[in-house]
Amino acid sequence: MKALITGATSGIGQSFAANLSKKGWALILTGRNEEKLKEMKNSLGGSVEIIAADLAKREDVFRVYEFCRDKNVDMLINNAGYGLFGKFDETDLDDEVNMINVNITALHILTKLFLRDFKKNDHGTILNVASAAGFMSGPLMAAYYGSKNYVLKLSLAIYEELRRDHSNVRITVLCPGPVDTNFNNRAGVSFSVKPITADYAADYAISKALNGKFFAIPGLVVKLGTLAPRFLPQKLLAAIVYNIQKAKKTSDGKEKALK
Ligand SMILES: NC(=O)c1ccc[n+]([C@@H]2O[C@H](COP(=O)([O-])OP(=O)(O)OC[C@H]3O[C@@H](n4cnc5c(N)ncnc54)[C@H](OP(=O)(O)O)[C@@H]3O)[C@@H](O)[C@H]2O)c1
Numbered sequence: 001m002k003a004l005i006t007g008a009t010s011g012i013g014q015s016f017a018a019n020l021s022k023k024g025w026a027l028i029l030t031g032r033n034e035e036k037l038k039e040m041k042n043s044l045g046g047s048v049e050i051i052a053a054d055l056a057k058r059e060d061v062f063r064v065y066e067f068c069r070d071k072n073v074d075m076l077i078n079n080a081g082y083g084l085f086g087k088f089d090e091t092d093l094d095d096e097v098n099m100i101n102v103n104i105t106a107l108h109i110l111t112k113l114f115l116r117d118f119k120k121n122d123h124g125t126i127l128n129v130a131s132a133a134g135f136m137s138g139p140l141m142a143a144y145y146g147s148k149n150y151v152l153k154l155s156l157a158i159y160e161e162l163r164r165d166h167s168n169v170r171i172t173v174l175c176p177g178p179v180d181t182n183f184n185n186r187a188g189v190s191f192s193v194k195p196i197t198a199d200y201a202a203d204y205a206i207s208k209a210l211n212g213k214f215f216a217i218p219g220l221v222v223k224l225g226t227l228a229p230r231f232l233p234q235k236l237l238a239a240i241v242y243n244i245q246k247a248k249k250t251s252d253g254k255e256k257a258l259k
Contacts, residue, residue, distance in 0.1 A: 002026040002047075004073050006055060006064070006110070007080030009036040011181025012129065012174075015202035016077055021046055028073065030055075030064050031080065055080050055106035056098040065113045075209070076114040078107040078151075079129040083144035083187035096143050103147035108154065115158065118169040125170045127209045128155045132177045132217070135226045137234065139242035144187070148175075159214050172209040176201045177222035192244060193221070 003020050007013035009031030017027055017040060026047035029037055037050035051067045053060040081103040084091050111126055118124025131145075134152030138145025155173040162169050178195035201218055208216035217223045228237055 001074045002028065002072060003075040003077055004028040004030070004064075004068050004110075004114075005077045005079060006030050006106070007129075008040065009033040011183060012176075012179055012198045012201050013077075013079040014040070015198040016079060016206065017044060019199070019202050019206055020075075021048070025075075028068055028071065056101040058101075058105070058109070061106045061109045065110060069113075069117065073114065073117075074123070075125045075127060076110060077127045077129070078110055079127075080106065081129060081147070083141055083183065083189075085141055085187050085189045087140065088142045091143070099143060100147060103144070104150050107151060111154070111158070115169065119165075119167060122168045125172065125209050126155075126158075127172045127174065127205060127216075129174045129205075130155065132175050132222050132226055134173075134175055135229050136241060137238040138245075139238055140245045141187070141189075156214070170209065170212045172205065172214060172216055174201065174205040174208075174216045174218075175222075175226060176218050177225065 001024075003016075003025050005013055005016050005020075005027065008017050008029035010033075013031070017029055021027060021044045024046070027044065028049045028051065029040060030051050030053050031037060032052060032054050034050075034052035037052060041048045041050050051064055053064050055061055055064070082099055084096055084099055107128060111128065114124065114126060118126070128151050130151040131148040133141070133145040134148035136145065152173055152175065155171055159171050162171060176196065178191050178193055179198055179201045180195040181198050184190060196218055204218040205216040217226055232240070
């Protein structure tokens, strides 16, 4: 079995790689950090191919797909992504558009191209990494939450299309709360609740994906949190999320955010 993992150089992606490698899977790993990819190829053992790519660039997304096509990939893991913190009118536009390119556009393109191949063979699994943020609006992290809503809703729609087709192709969406990775440093935030480990998040998601489950929401508190939109009006929920985030200032002036 073979998996393509995006964002494999750090955090949850690195844990996906270690987990599947231990299970004997062949891997194709991508990320921008070529040195880290080479290091992982040497340390993981087994069959590991690497391709450095910046998924904010459309041409790199297609280059990754071309590298993988005809290699009999069984699982696509769309994991690359990052967040930005700040009021919407104050966050950097270029950085935010790049984030949309990585979190949404690259995931969209790879999902479509691999889904077409998987459907031809009536075989394959797509594991999209969204977030608990995908269930709600996120004042002070507006575009990030919006991007994860897209990932969740797109994946759910594809799930239903596959179900109606009686397809053997599977799609799973991972929606974690805080995970202990480099995410916070990139987003410029600190944790508001105790994070789970990247290894746990990856193991949980892979076991759901291999069992054909759609939702992978690790942790009881986060699971309950994702139910909030069913019971609370959207505007009230947005106000709650704003207050939680705003109240989480740390002594060094950083602010904490829900992921
Ligand atoms: N950590 C959390 O609390 C949390 C919670 C919910 C969801 N998530 C989601 O989990 C996923 C993985 O994040 P993480 O927590 O593991 O963070 P991380 O440690 O910062 O890892 C992010 C990964 O994304 C890759 N990446 C970022 N920009 C890229 C670009 N332009 N092109 C290609 N690859 C790029 C990075 O690789 P390079 O730097 O090598 O490019 C890195 O491997 C993300 O989609 C994130 O939104 C995280």
